[in-house]
Amino acid sequence: MVKQFVFRKVNLVIGCIGMMIVIGMALSTPPMTISSAAEAATATAAPSTTLDFKTVEAAVTKLVSAANIREYAVCNLRAFYWGDHDGSVQVAANESKDGKSHLFSIKQGTFAEEITTTPISSPATTRGDTLVMIKTAEEAFKKGVPYFITDASLDSAKKISYTLISNPDVVVKGAYPTLEFHTDTTFTQVFGTTHPINASAKPQKLSFEHSAELESGYFSIVTPISGTYSHCLQSNHIDWGALTVVANTDEAPGIDTPLKVQDGTIQVTALKHMTKLDMGGGFEVKAHSGYELVMVSLKVEGKVPLAGDASQSYQNGKWALVDAKGTRYQVAGLVSGALMFEVKQPLAGLVLALGDEAQISLDPLLKAK
Numbered sequence: 001m002v003k004q005f006v007f008r009k010v011n012l013v014i015g016c017i018g019m020m021i022v023i024g025m026a027l028s029t030p031p032m033t034i035s036s037a038a039e040a041a042t043a044t045a046a047p048s049t050t051l052d053f054k055t056v057e058a059a060v061t062k063l064v065s066a067a068n069i070r071e072y073a074v075c076n077l078r079a080f081y082w083g084d085h086d087g088s089v090q091v092a093a094n095e096s097k098d099g100k101s102h103l104f105s106i107k108q109g110t111f112a113e114e115i116t117t118t119p120i121s122s123p124a125t126t127r128g129d130t131l132v133m134i135k136t137a138e139e140a141f142k143k144g145v146p147y148f149i150t151d152a153s154l155d156s157a158k159k160i161s162y163t164l165i166s167n168p169d170v171v172v173k174g175a176y177p178t179l180e181f182h183t184d185t186t187f188t189q190v191f192g193t194t195h196p197i198n199a200s201a202k203p204q205k206l207s208f209e210h211s212a213e214l215e216s217g218y219f220s221i222v223t224p225i226s227g228t229y230s231h232c233l234q235s236n237h238i239d240w241g242a243l244t245v246v247a248n249t250d251e252a253p254g255i256d257t258p259l260k261v262q263d264g265t266i267q268v269t270a271l272k273h274m275t276k277l278d279m280g281g282g283f284e285v286k287a288h289s290g291y292e293l294v295m296v297s298l299k300v301e302g303k304v305p306l307a308g309d310a311s312q313s314y315q316n317g318k319w320a321l322v323d324a325k326g327t328r329y330q331v332a333g334l335v336s337g338a339l340m341f342e343v344k345q346p347l348a349g350l351v352l353a354l355g356d357e358a359q360i361s362l363d364p365l366l367k368a369k
Helices: 053-063 067-083 137-142 310-316 363-368
Strands: 002-005 012-016 019-029 043-045 087-091 102-107 110-116 124-128 147-156 159-166 176-182 186-192 204-209 218-224 231-233 259-261 264-274 276-278 284-286 291-302 319-322 328-330 333-335 338-344 351-354 358-361
Touching: 053 067, 053 102, 053 110, 067 087, 067 102, 067 124, 067 231, 137 147, 147 218, 159 218, 176 204, 259 358, 264 358, 319 338, 328 338
Parallel strands: none
Antiparallel strands: 002 019, 012 019, 019 186, 043 110, 087 102, 087 124, 102 110, 147 159, 159 204, 176 186, 176 218, 218 231, 259 264, 264 291, 276 284, 291 338, 319 328, 319 351, 333 338, 351 358
């Protein structure tokens, strides 16, 4: 079974200052595959062609009558291509120029169009994953993505700050930020509508704030599709739930002499310790009883063994704090580029260890506090 999000009816549209919220039904449907002779008889497949988006657009334009349904189909097929997913868009017979229902699909980088007798009750439906989690602007722009979102962080549980880079070869105007989140029964989109986004030769520092705190969702840049409550993706997606909230804490001075290791150096730039961490947005993280939160900001230069940067080291589980008794405290979290540990008191005699390769004494920072 796959998730299919179809706006058959808009259940709720709430207009508010600078924001529009759309909630639609989330339906579960079987994947669009031909798995038996009986099913094969309901579809007539055209020869598949290697993916070229001019070919895709031409095929949709040739067969689909309404401009907004054409745009809907092309946008979703393009998202499959950008995100390296297999997927399909089916257009109803009454929306096609020849009066037949057409299925447009992308599978393993190949585009195909076929006539199908499978009934649908809406003008068009999409089956497949349209998330685009491209990692670099270079990769995004090579595929023709108009915008690339990078350096995203949460100022609070409801506000995101980010840098937006524009593709100089694909100019899209009048775009808007959007936040998508869904449960098993509803799919909600929140659009920013006050300040449209336009292409810029320089990276743009922007932010977006939702009216309520969220634990998960996907943030992106979109353009509206005329006459519908759907939208056209114009950027990569950012996983809201994977972002960390910038901590509101004071920093201690850094250690002057970096630790030299093979093919690089590691420098502790700040150490923070507290009994609770105010994350902003009306919530906080508290250490367990008898523990204290310790945050260590790192500067890694060169090719350091076991890790290239703090976040990669955290994911590899190589960083640890070691106290005077030899107790090791593994990384408990990553906040705004700093590693966070829960450490039993007292804090004196702590050493930051990178596997068995290197150690940094944190006593100078502890004394500085």
